[in-house]
Amino acid sequence: MNSDFIEALKNKDLAEIRKISKSDLHNHAPRGGNKRYIEEWKGIKIPDAPIFKNLNEMNDWNLKNIKPFIKGVKGYEKRIEAAFVQANMDGVRLLNMSFNIDEVSEYANSVENMINSLKKIHLKFAPNTVFIPEIALGSYMDTDEVNEKLNEFLHYDYFKSIDIYGDENNLFKFKKVFKKAKNNGLILKAHVGEFGCAELVQRVVEELELNQVQHGISAANSKSVMKWLANNKIQLNICPTSNIYLSRVENYSKHPIRKLYDNGVKVTVNTDDMIIFDKSVSEEFLNLYNAGVFNCEELNEIRENGLKLLHNV
Numbered sequence: 001m002n003s004d005f006i007e008a009l010k011n012k013d014l015a016e017i018r019k020i021s022k023s024d025l026h027n028h029a030p031r032g033g034n035k036r037y038i039e040e041w042k043g044i045k046i047p048d049a050p051i052f053k054n055l056n057e058m059n060d061w062n063l064k065n066i067k068p069f070i071k072g073v074k075g076y077e078k079r080i081e082a083a084f085v086q087a088n089m090d091g092v093r094l095l096n097m098s099f100n101i102d103e104v105s106e107y108a109n110s111v112e113n114m115i116n117s118l119k120k121i122h123l124k125f126a127p128n129t130v131f132i133p134e135i136a137l138g139s140y141m142d143t144d145e146v147n148e149k150l151n152e153f154l155h156y157d158y159f160k161s162i163d164i165y166g167d168e169n170n171l172f173k174f175k176k177v178f179k180k181a182k183n184n185g186l187i188l189k190a191h192v193g194e195f196g197c198a199e200l201v202q203r204v205v206e207e208l209e210l211n212q213v214q215h216g217i218s219a220a221n222s223k224s225v226m227k228w229l230a231n232n233k234i235q236l237n238i239c240p241t242s243n244i245y246l247s248r249v250e251n252y253s254k255h256p257i258r259k260l261y262d263n264g265v266k267v268t269v270n271t272d273d274m275i276i277f278d279k280s281v282s283e284e285f286l287n288l289y290n291a292g293v294f295n296c297e298e299l300n301e302i303r304e305n306g307l308k309l310l311h312n313v
């Protein structure tokens with residue numbers, strides 16, 4: 001299997017790369033789907049995304065070009081379906097995909113109904129994919145409300161990891177929430193080091209006791225932070241195309257993933273918001289190869305990094 005991936009990359013054969021097991025560990029469910037699948041279902045054309053200056057620009061674009069066409073619980077479930085269809089099509093064997101804790105409102109606040117629906121969609125559209133459901137919190141959310149909702153989510157023992165996104169300087173308020181999640185055996189993650197500095201990455205990992213970081217690319221600006229991440233075996237789930245579209249990185253060849261890797265930081269390659277960025281995990285690998293960032297053997301090692309959790313599921 002390993003040599004198949006190396007061979008497929010060498011031949012730049014996307015169809016073959018797709019057949020080989022991969023992981024996607026940084027994927028926001030309602031934005032993680034295949035764009036063409038949604039276009040066909042709705043009979044619309046979603047325009048190509050422009051380069052965004054920041055997250056607000058991206059959210060505005062999403063509000064204007066995607067959200068109005070995919071409304072209500074039916075639209076929500078179609079988006080989730082599109083994400084599983086995408087994973088299945090791209091050989092994503094391990095999918096750690098996140099659901100905003102507020103999305104339960106699509107199910108009249110019944111966590112049970114939400115979980116039943118997710119289970120059904122997973123089994124119908126990606127039965128061969130091992131799925132790790134993740135709870136996502138926004139940094140803007142009220143901690144007491146989150147705490148209450150989290151109790152209900154944890155009660156069902158379905159979600160196995162937790163992530164925070166938003167203002168990177170406003171993550172510490174979830175310290176208690178993360179402690180509870182840790183005590184319940186969840187994998188702990190947060191979006192940090194996408195916009196914030198290297199030192200912030202280390203501080204957030206320490207304070208919230210994270211296992212993994214979503215993005216974390218600014219860690220490449222500090223030798224000591226990279227060393228600390230490497231020594232503590234903190235994995236960075238990196239999304240190269242997302243970083244380009246959000247003006248964090250100029251192009252693939254200049255992506256700091258190489259520097260992080262060279263400094264011993266464990267990295268994986270992921271999609272983030274496929275319905276916007278339109279690059280699958282397979283394409284991310286191929287793009288890094290084409291840009292000369294890694295050789296085939298290194299990319300294979302990164303692919304295997306992402307699949308390690310499979311042995312614990």
Ligand SMILES: [Zn+2]
Nearest residue numbers: 026191214272
């Ligand atoms: Zn993300």
